[in-house]
Structure formats: structure tokens, C-alpha cells
Amino acid sequence: MNQERDTSATLRKLLTTLSNLPDEASRRNYIERHPRVVRPAIVEQVANAVRESVRVDVSRAFSLAEAAMAIAQQLHDDDAVARALRAKGNVLWVKGEYKAAVRLFQQAVRLFQRAxxxxxxxxxxxxxxxxxxxxGEYDRALSAAKTAEEIFKKTGEDLRLSRLEINIANVFHRRGDLPEALARYERAYKQLLPxxxxxxxxxxxxxxAVCLISLNDFQRALETYQTARKFCQEHSMPLLAAQANYNIAYLHYLRGDYNEAxxxxxxxxxxxxxNSDAYHWALCNLDQSTIYLELNLIKEGEELAREASVQFQKLSLSYESMRALTNVAIAMSRKGDASGALKLFAQARSKATAEKNPIWPQLIDLYRASVLLNQGQLSKTQRLASTALTFFLSYPLPEKAAICHLLLARAGLQAGDFRGADRHCCQAL
Known part of the structure; x- marks a missing residue:
């Protein structure tokens, strides 16, 4: 027992030392002076510490990942180098450096296969x-999921299959298949509890909870977020707790409590x-811009939307960049720049189509229709709004369908079709 305690204390001391090495030169010097750390077991222990630290302290996790890489490179051992590459990839994707993370994961896969x-x-x-x-690489993501699933079934690793279920659900969520995503999240949650x-x-x-918001089940979403936040705080996961707070803010926004949001x-x-969480930092800017636009604070909304757009572009996130670009276009339309707004809406729609997201192209068409209506282009307005209405009724998203009806009613009034306008107003109710 005392030996285990001493070993644990020695490992903690080593991890603290490695995490405080500021650069490549200091890591190289440390390894030269302490050759006993150049062992596969040390790389594995440091890589495990990276996984544990990345949701708590990203900077510490990154320093440990770099130390694992420095040690592994001295070993010329495929397994050790692959573990270090995966550890660093984990930190990079949490930091929002997705392309670099994927490259490291691919290298790690090849080395693990060779080993x-x-x-x-x-x-x-x-x-x-x-x-x-x-x-936005959904086909590659699902291909990786299929191979991983086959491996875990073959090796009988039920826990890893449950975690894999969450990752697969994330893909369906981003593609707009919310019921399928929610079913998979709930299944994973029940499997992970034991x-x-x-x-x-x-x-x-x-x-x-994210899915429940999108499905308009706000009360259940709030209860789930509160459970998630409490759980993450109790288990020392500040990044996830912060993310829960972000989404609780979004719920307050949806309920009209703008000050609290x-x-x-x-x-x-x-x-x-x-915590170096660039992704959720940008999301906060995006959602705050949305609130400002609803409050008709056009200048503030546009500034934050543009800042979010730049952040998402740096992170190579097409879907989120599309949403930010849409907010910029909305702000421009509110300022009377119809031409500029329509140009940005077109760019945003192209991004949404490339993402294969079924909802956003129709939603952007609804925004375009509103701009065109204000320009007196009634036929284009009616065409876009009617197509969007058909989609939102079938999806179903009734609140969006109601907006389509109101837009068509306005177009009907301008065209002198009072009976049609009255019908759309009644259907909007």
C-alpha cells in the first residue's frame, strides 16, 4: 500500500514538472538529464494524464502532450509515438484546431495498426x-465510427461502444436529424450510468439538452442542463460546466429573459x-449578437456577429461560420443595405447547402424573402416563402411555418389579394 502511494506521489511530481516545462528546449534538456523517463510506460502515463486534464486545464494538458511527444520521439516505438500523437490531437481539438487534430489522429491510427x-x-x-x-466531414466521421464500432464489438468493449454512441449522435445532430441524435444520446446515457x-x-x-432545445422541449431541456451543470461541477469538469451555462443562457434567451441571458x-x-475554449467563446459572441439583433441593437449585433464569423473561420467551422454570416446579413438588412444583405445571405446559404443541413437553407430563404418583400419583389418573396412554408410544415417546425404565413400575408396585402392575406393570417394563429 505504501509502495503504491509512493509511486502515485512520484508520478504526480513528474507530471507537475513536465507540465511546467515552457518550451521544446527545456523539455529536451530535462529528458537528457533524466534518461529514466524515456520509457513507453511513462509515455502512456503522461498521455492518460492529458486525457484527464484536458477538460479541466487545457494549458496544462497541452504542456503534458508536448512532453509525451518529446519522450516518445526518443523511443522510436510505434505504440508510444501513437499514444503521444493521440494525446496531442485530443488537446488540439478541444482548443478548436480541428484540422491539425485530425492529422495527428490519422498518424496515430497508422502507427497503432503497424504495432x-x-x-x-x-x-x-x-x-x-x-x-x-x-x-463538416460527415461521411468520413461516419466511416470512422463504423470501423470503430466493428472493432469494439469484436473486442467486447461495451463502455467504448457507449461512448462511441455519443460521437455518432453528434454527427446526426449536426446534420439536422434531431430525433435520431436524441435517441442515441439517451441510449448512451443509460448505458454509461452503471x-x-x-x-x-x-x-x-x-x-x-442541446437536442431538446432544438425540438422546442424547453422545460425538459432546462432540467437536463441543470442536472448536467451540477454533475460537471461535482466531478471537476469546468469546461463542460461552462458549456452548460452557455446553453442555459440560450434557454433564457428563448424564453425572452434577455437580461439574464x-x-x-x-x-x-x-x-x-x-480555459482556452475558443469554440464556446465564439458561440457566446454569436448568441449575444442574436440577442442584440432581437433588441434592435443593430451596431452591437453586427460587431459581435462579425467577430464570431472571423473566429469560426479561423477554426475552420463552416456550419457556425454560416450562422454568424447570417446574423451579419440580418444586421445589414436592418440598416437598409438590401444588396449587401442579399449577397451575404447567398454566401451563407451556399455554406448551409454544402453542410447538407436541411433546415438552414430554408431559414435563410425566409430571411431573403423578407428583404425582397421590402424591395417590392412580390413574386420572388412568395416563391421563397411558399417553399419554406412547405418544408417547415413537413419537418415540423410550426413557429417557422407561422412566420412564413405572416410573410405571405404581407405579400398578399401588397398584391391586393386580401382574401389570401386573411387566410395566411388565420393559419399563422
Missing amino acids: GKITEVGRTLSTSIQPLALM DKDAEGIGVALHNM LEILRRTRQACRD
């Missing part, structure tokens, strides 16, 4: 799904900046 470590191949492929999905997998449970709860977003944005 005959089939389970580690499955783990790495499973980890690569989320950054691939965030980049194993007391804290990180997996926290992620599943968080993503369940803005205050939570301000606090959450600072927490995300402090």
Missing part, C-alpha cells in the same frame, strides 16, 4: 469523429477564454 494495437485503433477513430463532424463514467455521462446530458453569456465567455 498491432487494434483496440487503440478503435479508440483513436472514435476520438476523431467529433473534429471531423465539426469540419459504469459511472463521469465524463461520458456529463457529455451525454449536455448534448441531450446576456449576463450568463458574459460570464461564460470569460470562463471559456480563461
Whole structure:
């Protein structure tokens, strides 16, 4: 027992030392002076520490990942180098550097395959799904998921299959298949509970709530977020807790409580900046711009939307960039720049179509129709609004369908079709 305690204390001391090495030169000097650390077991222990640290302290996790890489490169051992590459990839995707993360995961997969470590191949492929999905590489993400699933079934790893379910659900969520995504999140959550997998449970709860918002089940979403936030705080996962706060802010916004939503977003944005969570920092800017636009604070809304657009472009996130670009276009239309707004709406729609998202092209067409109506282009307005109405009725998204009806009613009034306008007003109710 005392030996285990001493070993644990020695490892903690080593991890602290490695995490405080500021650059490549200092890591190289340390390794030269302490050759006993150049062992595969040390690389594995440091890589495991990266996984544990990345949701708590991204800077520490990155320093440890760099240390693991420096040690592994001295070993010329495929398994050790692959573990270090995967560890660094994990940190990079949390930091929002998705392309670089995917490259490292691919290198790790090849090395694990060469080393005959089939389970580690499955783990790495499973980890690569989320950054691939965030980049819009859905087919590659699902291909990686299929291979990982086959591996975990073959090796009988039920826990990894449950975690894989979350990653697959993320892909369906981003593609707009919300019922399928929610069903998979709920299934993963129930499967993870017996194993007391804290990180997996926290992620599943968080993503369940995101889906519930999109499905307009606000009360259940709020309850799930509150459960997720409490769970993440109790299990020392500040990044996930901050993300839960971000989404609770979004719920307040949807309920019309703008002051509370803005205050939570301000606090959450600072927490995300402090934890190097570039993705949720940008999301806070995006949602705050949406609130400002609803409050008719056009200048502030446009500034934050443009800032979010730049952030998402740096992160190579086409879907989120499309949303930010849409907000910029809305702001421009409110300022009377119809030509500029329509140009940006067209760019945003192209991004949405490339993402294969079924909802956003129709939603952007609705915004375009509103601009065209104000320009007196009634036939184009009616065509776009009618097509969007058909979609929103079939999806179904009744609140969006109601907006389509109101837009068609306005177009009918301008065209002198009073009976048609009255019919659309009644259907909007």
C-alpha cells in the first residue's frame, strides 16, 4: 500500500514538472538529464494524464502532450509515438484546431495498426469523429465510427461502444436529424450510468439538452442542463460546466429573459477564454449578437456577429461560420443595405447547402424573402416563402411555418389579394 502511494506521489511530481516545462528546449534538456523517463510506460502515463486534464486545464494538458511527444520521439516505438500523437490531437481539438487534430489522429491510427494495437485503433477513430463532424466531414466521421464500432464489438468493449454512441449522435445532430441524435444520446446515457463514467455521462446530458432545445422541449431541456451543470461541477469538469451555462443562457434567451441571458453569456465567455475554449467563446459572441439583433441593437449585433464569423473561420467551422454570416446579413438588412444583405445571405446559404443541413437553407430563404418583400419583389418573396412554408410544415417546425404565413400575408396585402392575406393570417394563429 505504501509502495503504491509512493509511486502515485512520484508520478504526480513528474507530471507537475513536465507540465511546467515552457518550451521544446527545456523539455529536451530535462529528458537528457533524466534518461529514466524515456520509457513507453511513462509515455502512456503522461498521455492518460492529458486525457484527464484536458477538460479541466487545457494549458496544462497541452504542456503534458508536448512532453509525451518529446519522450516518445526518443523511443522510436510505434505504440508510444501513437499514444503521444493521440494525446496531442485530443488537446488540439478541444482548443478548436480541428484540422491539425485530425492529422495527428490519422498518424496515430497508422502507427497503432503497424504495432498491432487494434483496440487503440478503435479508440483513436472514435476520438476523431467529433473534429471531423465539426469540419463538416460527415461521411468520413461516419466511416470512422463504423470501423470503430466493428472493432469494439469484436473486442467486447461495451463502455467504448457507449461512448462511441455519443460521437455518432453528434454527427446526426449536426446534420439536422434531431430525433435520431436524441435517441442515441439517451441510449448512451443509460448505458454509461452503471459504469459511472463521469465524463461520458456529463457529455451525454449536455448534448441531450442541446437536442431538446432544438425540438422546442424547453422545460425538459432546462432540467437536463441543470442536472448536467451540477454533475460537471461535482466531478471537476469546468469546461463542460461552462458549456452548460452557455446553453442555459440560450434557454433564457428563448424564453425572452434577455437580461439574464446576456449576463450568463458574459460570464461564460470569460470562463471559456480563461480555459482556452475558443469554440464556446465564439458561440457566446454569436448568441449575444442574436440577442442584440432581437433588441434592435443593430451596431452591437453586427460587431459581435462579425467577430464570431472571423473566429469560426479561423477554426475552420463552416456550419457556425454560416450562422454568424447570417446574423451579419440580418444586421445589414436592418440598416437598409438590401444588396449587401442579399449577397451575404447567398454566401451563407451556399455554406448551409454544402453542410447538407436541411433546415438552414430554408431559414435563410425566409430571411431573403423578407428583404425582397421590402424591395417590392412580390413574386420572388412568395416563391421563397411558399417553399419554406412547405418544408417547415413537413419537418415540423410550426413557429417557422407561422412566420412564413405572416410573410405571405404581407405579400398578399401588397398584391391586393386580401382574401389570401386573411387566410395566411388565420393559419399563422
